[in-house]
Amino acid sequence: MDDSRFIRGYLSLLLTRCGISCTVAENGQAGLECLRCLGPYDVALIDWNMPFMSGLEMIQAIRRDSAYDHLKILMVTVESDIAHIETALLAGADEYLLKPFDEFGLVTKLELIGLSP
Amino acid sequence: MPCTDADFAYLRSIVYEHSANALDSSRDYLFESRLQQFLHSTGLRTLENLVEALRKWPDPAVKRYIAEAMTINETSFFRDRAPFEVLRFDLLPPLIRRRSSLRRLRFWSGACSTGQEVYSLAMLLLEFFPELCDWQLEILGTDISREVIARARAGRYMRMEVNRGLPARFLIKYFRRVGDEWEVIPELRRMCRFHQRNLGNGPMLLERYDGVLLRNVMSYFSSEARQRLLLNIHRLLARDGFLILGSDEQPDPLGVFQSVVTRGTRYNIPLQYP
Numbered sequence: 001m002d003d004s005r006f007i008r009g010y011l012s013l014l015l016t017r018c019g020i021s022c023t024v025a026e027n028g029q030a031g032l033e034c035l036r037c038l039g040p041y042d043v044a045l046i047d048w049n050m051p052f053m054s055g056l057e058m059i060q061a062i063r064r065d066s067a068y069d070h071l072k073i074l075m076v077t078v079e080s081d082i083a084h085i086e087t088a089l090l091a092g093a094d095e096y097l098l099k100p101f102d103e104f105g106l107v108t109k110l111e112l113i114g115l116s117p
Numbered sequence: 118m119p120c121t122d123a124d125f126a127y128l129r130s131i132v133y134e135h136s137a138n139a140l141d142s143s144r145d146y147l148f149e150s151r152l153q154q155f156l157h158s159t160g161l162r163t164l165e166n167l168v169e170a171l172r173k174w175p176d177p178a179v180k181r182y183i184a185e186a187m188t189i190n191e192t193s194f195f196r197d198r199a200p201f202e203v204l205r206f207d208l209l210p211p212l213i214r215r216r217s218s219l220r221r222l223r224f225w226s227g228a229c230s231t232g233q234e235v236y237s238l239a240m241l242l243l244e245f246f247p248e249l250c251d252w253q254l255e256i257l258g259t260d261i262s263r264e265v266i267a268r269a270r271a272g273r274y275m276r277m278e279v280n281r282g283l284p285a286r287f288l289i290k291y292f293r294r295v296g297d298e299w300e301v302i303p304e305l306r307r308m309c310r311f312h313q314r315n316l317g318n319g320p321m322l323l324e325r326y327d328g329v330l331l332r333n334v335m336s337y338f339s340s341e342a343r344q345r346l347l348l349n350i351h352r353l354l355a356r357d358g359f360l361i362l363g364s365d366e367q368p369d370p371l372g373v374f375q376s377v378v379t380r381g382t383r384y385n386i387p388l389q390y391p
Contacts, residue, residue, distance in 0.1 A: 080276065081294060085285055085288065085289050086289055089285060095284070095285050097280055098276040098277075098279065098280055099276070101277060102277055105280030112282075112284055
């Protein structure tokens, strides 16, 4: 989930290259709809700054619902201060990927949360 | 006139002469990219000019620069993960028990590049072995390249670098933001030191080490250089120490190390002779 078309495309490309199929959404609300209707998913990659529903709010919504207890969450964001990272991890993100990132960084983050691309 | 095969062979021989690093001709394209800045700053502009100048005036400083620039520097924090799990669960606990009266541990990371392996080991010790807080912990990182050693000493990394292999909770615990970069905290830095050193033909270390990490570099040495290096490592490893190579690397059949395969990787223990 990212409101940037470029990031959605870039992530899709990298994930596909890793053998991971993906669905994209341009904001949190659309993302939650995908989760409800098109799941189950193994991991949600979520941007922080999105319209209508921020990434943090989305994480909180997901973690409130026990139906998604299995779902790993990787925050992918330009927000890099410690407070943001701490907040995301406390809210239930499993890992945190800083923008800009490359394929190496994405793959190692996915490995850290138990996915082997 | 572009570089000929003979020119590239000459450049490769310089690298070998100064680092025992036997480059394959398939890597000739790297000379252009790795030496670009040097060619620009010296006004030589092209590799051909560099080769011509060196043939006429073989400057040792320039040759050393070429050898350093051609070293491979691809690394990440907790690279390959399995070796760090082996350290955490299999190697360090019994080693720590055996050192409980000495209260000192010493490790060496050869070809440490920009320091991520050294700092990863330091974080592992601090995070999972808090009982070592008042021990003497020393981790030495060496590399042939002065440039990467300087970067390792600085302990400062860009976003893309801290993304690679570093758990987010370790990032916020063991680093602090400095502008747009991340710098290791003093507690980590105190355990680590870095020196420029040539594995291939430089003077060997004099201290004894409890563990040596030398990963993914052996394949760049000739068989003879590998054997020499392994014998030297055997000499400076504690009798109950360990050597970790790349997961696909095995010590040459000298009979001075025994390999142990576990957790999808391997480590090596020194064999002793009467």
